Amino acid sequence: MSPKPSFYHYLNKNGEPSNGSTSNGPHTVTASITAMASVATPAPPEFSVGMNNSESDNSQTDGSPIEDINELKIKSVAKTPEQTNRRGKRKQDTPQENRRTKNPATNQKPIDSYFASSEVARTPRRGTDNGVARSLQMTSNSDQSNDNSGITPLEPTTPTSSRPKRARPSPTNRSTDCQTDMTLSQLELLEAGQVQKANAEKDVMFRQNLRLEMELKQAKELAGSFEDKFTRCINLTKNMLIEKCNHEKREARRKSMEDRIRLGEWSSSYSVSSRDSEKWLNGQAFITLEDREAQLETVKKKIETERKVLSRRRPPSTTASGSSRQRENALSLDEYNMQDMILKNRSKALKEDEAEINYDRDKLHRERSLHIREMKRIINEDNSKYSTNVELHSRYLLLNLLGKGGFSEVYKAYDFDAQKFVAIKIHQLNQYWTDQKKTDYQRHAHREAEIQKIINHSKIVRLYDRFEVDINTFCTVLEYCEGNDLDIYLKQHSKISEQEAKSVIMQIVQALKYLNELEHPVIHYDLKPGNVLLADGSVCGNIKITDFGLSKQILDGDQQDGGIELTSQGAGTYWYLPPECFSRPNGGPPIIDNRVDVWSIGVIFYQCIYGKKPFGHNQSQQQILENKTIVNATEVNFPPKPTLSQDAKDFIRSCLIYRKEDRADIFALASHHYFKVPNRRPAVPRNPPGIFNENSN
Numbered sequence: 001m002s003p004k005p006s007f008y009h010y011l012n013k014n015g016e017p018s019n020g021s022t023s024n025g026p027h028t029v030t031a032s033i034t035a036m037a038s039v040a041t042p043a044p045p046e047f048s049v050g051m052n053n054s055e056s057d058n059s060q061t062d063g064s065p066i067e068d069i070n071e072l073k074i075k076s077v078a079k080t081p082e083q084t085n086r087r088g089k090r091k092q093d094t095p096q097e098n099r100r101t102k103n104p105a106t107n108q109k110p111i112d113s114y115f116a117s118s119e120v121a122r123t124p125r126r127g128t129d130n131g132v133a134r135s136l137q138m139t140s141n142s143d144q145s146n147d148n149s150g151i152t153p154l155e156p157t158t159p160t161s162s163r164p165k166r167a168r169p170s171p172t173n174r175s176t177d178c179q180t181d182m183t184l185s186q187l188e189l190l191e192a193g194q195v196q197k198a199n200a201e202k203d204v205m206f207r208q209n210l211r212l213e214m215e216l217k218q219a220k221e222l223a224g225s226f227e228d229k230f231t232r233c234i235n236l237t238k239n240m241l242i243e244k245c246n247h248e249k250r251e252a253r254r255k256s257m258e259d260r261i262r263l264g265e266w267s268s269s270y271s272v273s274s275r276d277s278e279k280w281l282n283g284q285a286f287i288t289l290e291d292r293e294a295q296l297e298t299v300k301k302k303i304e305t306e307r308k309v310l311s312r313r314r315p316p317s318t319t320a321s322g323s324s325r326q327r328e329n330a331l332s333l334d335e336y337n338m339q340d341m342i343l344k345n346r347s348k349a350l351k352e353d354e355a356e357i358n359y360d361r362d363k364l365h366r367e368r369s370l371h372i373r374e375m376k377r378i379i380n381e382d383n384s385k386y387s388t389n390v391e392l393h394s395r396y397l398l399l400n401l402l403g404k405g406g407f408s409e410v411y412k413a414y415d416f417d418a419q420k421f422v423a424i425k426i427h428q429l430n431q432y433w434t435d436q437k438k439t440d441y442q443r444h445a446h447r448e449a450e451i452q453k454i455i456n457h458s459k460i461v462r463l464y465d466r467f468e469v470d471i472n473t474f475c476t477v478l479e480y481c482e483g484n485d486l487d488i489y490l491k492q493h494s495k496i497s498e499q500e501a502k503s504v505i506m507q508i509v510q511a512l513k514y515l516n517e518l519e520h521p522v523i524h525y526d527l528k529p530g531n532v533l534l535a536d537g538s539v540c541g542n543i544k545i546t547d548f549g550l551s552k553q554i555l556d557g558d559q560q561d562g563g564i565e566l567t568s569q570g571a572g573t574y575w576y577l578p579p580e581c582f583s584r585p586n587g588g589p590p591i592i593d594n595r596v597d598v599w600s601i602g603v604i605f606y607q608c609i610y611g612k613k614p615f616g617h618n619q620s621q622q623q624i625l626e627n628k629t630i631v632n633a634t635e636v637n638f639p640p641k642p643t644l645s646q647d648a649k650d651f652i653r654s655c656l657i658y659r660k661e662d663r664a665d666i667f668a669l670a671s672h673h674y675f676k677v678p679n680r681r682p683a684v685p686r687n688p689p690g691i692f693n694e695n696s697n
Helices: 026-039 045-054 065-076 131-145 184-263 284-312 324-329 333-383 435-453 486-493 498-516 595-610 621-627 646-655 666-670
Strands: 264-266 280-282 396-404 408-415 420-428 463-470 473-479 532-534 543-545
Touching: 184 264, 184 284, 184 333, 184 396, 264 333, 280 284, 284 333, 333 396, 333 486, 396 420, 435 463, 435 473, 486 532, 486 595, 498 543, 498 595, 498 666, 595 646, 595 666, 646 666
Parallel strands: none
Antiparallel strands: 264 280, 396 408, 408 420, 420 473, 463 473, 532 543
16 A cells, blocks of 8 residues: 655645646645545654644644644644734635735735736745745744654755846736637748748849849949039030130230220330339320321411401401501402301311310220220239139139239139139238238238128128138139229210219118118228129119228227227228318327218219219329318319209218218118109099089080
8 A cells, every 4th residue: 555645745845736736826735735635544643743742822633634734734824913813713614715815924925916916927936935935844844853754844945145046037918819719720821921921022122122223333323424524514614714714815915905006005114013104105096186186276276367367358347447458458248258157167167176086085095094904904914823724722713813902813713613703802911021910911801801791782792702722812702793893984984874873872872771780880981983893784784882801890899989990091092081081180090980981972973973073183192192182172063064953962962061970871861862752643634533524515
């Protein structure tokens, strides 16, 4: 007969049920013990005695095996502090719900707590202390102390420091939605279909990748061909521009040589820096004009002589009057009247010839002025180191020299990036200057660039770029205008009509008003016809103001008495500066504001109408200083010809008021009544609707 299984046979090392059963709480232990009791024989006396000795006040039993097992079952379950002070109940006396332990003791958890929640189960680690293991250990210790025979208790394993604990993976919640009724073969077919679909998608993506790689390769080849074509187009454009520039240079020099023969030239000892007009040699046109003037003077003298002779041969009023000799030489009345009429007609023709000569003389003088200006430009272009179509900043191709100032040159250039013509102003520092003078000039040019950078107005030349060429050279890129400036136009046409001049002045006033509406107002200070560009080549079109080299910016801390100090006294063009720029009140620098530009506007308007400056005309700047021409310019006079409207005269007078305090500022000038369009009354019909005309019948 085989030995009966003991109680410990149904438990594993951790105090959990064995035989592959699933632990569902303390009821599993109870069920195992009950199952064992159904087949168990009465326990040996040693086992019963050992158990009775381990109890205190709960040892009352009748000695039956089932009762002993029930008592052992009660001992194996961990007790809470509430349970330790009350009598244990039997299985059949205690309901299932009441046997579950609540509020476990400190550092203890009932088994039900691991399975009570529907959330993710948190199974205790192997070796975790719980009530069952601790009860089994107590029972084992009690048995060992009593030397119970034949029973080897199963001790729970405890974690050691040499073997780290390994966390048991947390069970995952499985939703009923992921369950399927498909068979294994169906799942295999589904998996095979998915694999086939993935392979097809992979094949499509592979072919698409190949197609994209081919397109990328073709795009790179196309971009390379386009870049090559673009480079060839740029080189072709560059060569064409250089060829055209060289052609224009040759034509300019050919015309200049012709004009030298026709209009004259400087003597061989002339240099650009020289201003001695006595070294000018007149050309053939001036020699011819002088011959015509001499012939006209000879004819004039001859007519005067004949007129005197005719007056001596005037017929006497009576036969008795005059001497006999006079009567013999006297002409008849008809002959005298005929000769007198001939002389009058010759005098009239002589006056017409004289007027024509005067017109030709003025025209030749204007052409000579342009010729001299062009000769100077050609000489400066030949002496410039940038005259060989230099390409600057890998972007700008220099073409023709437009003009030269004191320390700068302005070239017409082509911008390859923007594909348009621009004007490049090249600032060059003299290598023999002192460091202080170089610093002052750089600050001056930098201020000019900074002022133009913030300006964005349709009537003002824009600044596009600024870059350095070398340590002594830097450039500013400006907007290019095709037409000439107003100074050249006035030299070509001498004067313009009032309406044309009004159009020019209105645009200048609007541009200056914009400059004074900025956060930091700007005073141009060098406003003159040479700095007014005709964008359309005519005074009837748009104009643009340029050259802010002497401009002043009124900052917040620089204002004094409504203006700023003029620190650059002596600079500028004297014919267009007001009297306050030539005076030094109390020995200090003069105070200027935007009324400096208002005075310049008045001078430009006067010059456009009458073809001459109101003050200091035909005087040099040195003579203006020596004669104090502008300082004594207290009143402006208007010639009788050409006629000018009274509103235009009032406008010019408001600009050329001597005292700065009495002169209009730029805002008052912009609202002057001369610029306002007169309101025209609407035409009233003779018979307004609704009015009966009695004479209509």
